[in-house]
Amino acid sequence: NDHSNNAFIRSGGDFPNGSTAYFDITKSGAPGIGRNSFRGPHYFGTDLSLAKNTKLPNAVHLGEAANLEIRANFFNIFNKLNLAPFGFNSNSTYIGNPGNPPSGSLNFGRASAGLAGRVIEFQARLNF
Structure with missing residues (x-):
């Protein structure tokens, strides 16, 4: 397993369609979990x-x-x-x-x- 940031950057890595297809980089934080919800x-x-x-x-x-x-x-x-x-x-x-x-x-x-x-x-x- 690659624990570095290269898994998000390289083509054909862990995310074959590119990391932006899986994660919305314009928003911060985990999706669906509001602040102070824990x-x-x-x-x-x-x-x-x-x-x-x-x-x-x-x-x-x-x-x-x-x-x-x-x-x-x-x-x-x-x-x-x-x-x-x-x-x-x-x-x-x-x-x-x-x-x-x-x-x-x-x-x-x-x-x-x-x-x-x-x-x-x-x-x-x-x-x-």
Whole structure:
């Protein structure tokens, strides 16, 4: 196989009627594929934070403005599985290089991992 541009230029090559008979050279990009049409899985996340602020009595000797804040933070509260961006052919920049023709990726179209599930964080803060 000839991986150089000569396949398009020479007569009687891979395209016997000439390359312009098969490809419209006045337009750029692949035919039928619009810009940004290669999309990954949607991301959905809902976070929630609950807090309770309690004023401390003066008997604690921390001042009259002393309070204790207790907080719980929930990240991805509905525990929705979000997938990592899926694989594609990252060697596509080598097209036209006869020494290193492009190769397919075994992970094409597959999510390589899932993102974090539900995370719960507890906090306590003493203000005085």
